[in-house]
Amino acid sequence: MNIRFVLSLLILSTFSLVSCTNQDDNHKTSDNQRVESEEVATSITITIPLQDSKGKQMAMANLTQKQDGVHINVTSSSLPTGEHGFHFHEIGKCEGPDFTSAGDHFNPMNQQHGHQDDHQSHAGDLPNIRSNEEKMTNETIIAKHVSLLPGKKNTLLDEDGSALIIHEQPDDYTTQPSGNAGARMACGSISS
Structure with missing residues (x-):
């Protein structure tokens, strides 16, 4: 039982870490897109x-x-x-x-x-x-x-x-x- 519990925690931790990384990447992409659109808007x-x-x-x-x-x-x-x-x-x-x-x-x-x-x-x-x-x-x-x-x-x-x-x-x-x-x-x- 202890092994199953530890494995479950390990799987949940890994899933949470991947999820947070994807959210950070999405946030960075959004920021980059905003900066790029500002640069386009100001390059006339x-x-x-x-x-x-x-x-x-x-x-x-x-x-x-x-x-x-x-x-x-x-x-x-x-x-x-x-x-x-x-x-x-x-x-x-x-x-x-x-x-x-x-x-x-x-x-x-x-x-x-x-x-x-x-x-x-x-x-x-x-x-x-x-x-x-x-x-x-x-x-x-x-x-x-x-x-x-x-x-x-x-x-x-x-x-x-x-x-x-x-x-x-x-x-x-x-x-x-x-x-x-x-x-x-x-x-x-x-x-x-």
């Missing part, structure tokens, strides 16, 4: 040429979705020297000559205009970009309040898309509703 990249009203390319922007927001790398060799307002606008249409087809600043949360570090600013408000004396620009900006992920309230890829616009003047981050940044100099359409 879109390249956008920004053109003037005559169709000449003024700049190029690469937008990449990451966990802390949309990273924008903007490069140019033809922007006028100085600072320029830089914003996401609400509609993905870049019709010249003034690009008003792109609508107002992207503002799904209905906030006031300001600097993107203000919690009360438009989602599309971005820091000014700078062009040096050789008209060269190469900057990376993190847009913390927008997304390239579909279905989000702050996605740039909604039904009518959005636009990225460079203005002639710098944004003062104060004047309502658009920062007194002057005319829209270059526009790039963002759509899925």
Whole structure:
């Protein structure tokens, strides 16, 4: 009897150990799948040429979705020297000559205009970009309040898309509703 009892305990212990190991493996697989799906969701990249009203390319922007927001790398060799307002606008249409087809600043949360570090600013408000004396620009900006992920309230890829616009003047981050940044100099359409 003692041998049967010991064997029964040994079989039960082995079964329990195998069961726990399988549960741990399933849990690890679930965690790995979650990490992989987050990586897939945050690996969206879109390249956008920004053109003037005559169709000449003024700049190029690469937008990449990451966990802390949309990273924008903007490069140019033809922007006028100085600072320029830089914003996401609400509609993905870049019709010249003034690009008003792109609508107002992207503002799904209905906030006031300001600097993107203000919690009360438009989602599309971005820091000014700078062009040096050789008209060269190469900057990376993190847009913390927008997304390239579909279905989000702050996605740039909604039904009518959005636009990225460079203005002639710098944004003062104060004047309502658009920062007194002057005319829209270059526009790039963002759509899925």
